[in-house]
Ligand code: ATP
């Protein structure tokens with residue numbers, strides 16, 4: 001109680017408001033050189049429609065930053081002075097979402113444009129926790145206020161696709177040109193308000209190849225522990241953005257440089273500190289980066305299965321060392337790891353189900369005799385399991401010949417498959433439990449149509 005009071009008083013004295021610049025710089029097309037052709041028709045249409053009703057409406061945030069860099073943005077957000085109800089009334093297919101921040105999703109077929117109302121900077125009733133983290137905050141405000149409450153200068157730009165003008169309140173265009181990430185306002189206060197901004201700084205720096213401005217970078221190491229107070233679901237979303245940014249390796253490297261990796265993925269700390277664990281995770285992440293950059297799909301369950309595999313391995317070996325049978329030991333090891341991770345990370349059930357299946361399939365790849373490999377081919381997730389095995393081989397955690405054998409088996413015709421099985425090592429793989437007689441008529445979970453194989457898994461290699 002006293003601690004909280006002292007923190008609030010200290011906060012009152014130390015908190016400096018971001019500088020409110022009422023008049024933005026107006027930058028014309030000749031100077032900013034944004035190619036309007038990179039802005040989808042629907043995003044332009046949303047701005048036009050609102051403007052025709054007399055509202056202000058701009059493309060905002062990351063999309064403008066990316067447009068300035070000549071990168072095609074992955075999504076478009078619009079900011080306006082119209083209220084969510086006023087926005088909704090203008091479009092045939094629009095819904096108001098969110099409780100803490102109410103936004104409108106305007107839908108055009110598969111495409112959704114997110115429209116948010118300018119938000120106020122300082123709400124006198126704004127609730128914060130004892131570290132200064134903002135808990136509830138939903139007042140509408142002016143455009144200068146909306147700009148000042150955004151995180152980095154390069155994320156606080158507004159682009160009007162009708163007049164092709166960029167409004168710049170915080171010298172964001174200059175920072176884009178200099179490739180510099182600079183926090184709006186006083187960095188320490190802004191990190192305390194929302195510690196996720198530290199992770200965002202790292203992600204943008206890694207993804208855009210920007211330098212983090214010294215004043216923006218400096219407080220991070222000392223405030224890194226505040227990440228612990230971030231709700232698990234939010235942390236998971238942010239980690240997912242980071243890991244699927246196409247620059248995961250750079251992000252993780254940078255997180256470590258900034259002292260931010262501890263506590264972000266609790267078990268990742270341990271893994272990155274063991275050489276084999278680190279090799280495997282980094283290899284998995286660089287493969288993920290390649291896939292993202294090639295525009296391929298990323299299976300989230302697969303990704304997290306790679307991140308936590310070495311922890312599963314460790315628990316598995318421990319249990320086997322205590323005399324537990326191989327498969328039940330793996331099953332129990334998975335329970336241990338998922339329980340600990342989901343508490344902090346809120347990995348959703350649909351992902352943990354995938355992770356478990358991929359892991360449980362691994363010992364089955366060792367059984368290359370009789371009908372075993374054919375049975376395994378029928379498993380719905382065999383493709384993901386196989387991709388995972390190949391990764392383990394590449395990281396030298398599983399024997400290379402096992403991966404090679406499966407690669408041949410997966411691609412072979414029926415006859416060749418029979419030959420491969422006949423020539424496969426008759427001996428069980430080291431550490432495999434003696435074979436028990438299979439009970440007739442019992443099928444493992446998730447087994448299904450072999451034709452579905454190619455549609456599953458993470459890869460298409
Ligand atoms: P990305 O390319 O990852 O989508 P982005 O900058 O668009 O990058 P979003 O998370 O989509 O990031 O957020 C959109 C905009 O909302 C940001 O550009 C920024 O202006 C603002 N914003 C998002 N998160 C925060 C935050 N935690 N604090 C302040 N402003 C934020």
Ligand code: MG
Pocket residue numbers: 061062063075077
């Ligand atoms: Mg965005």
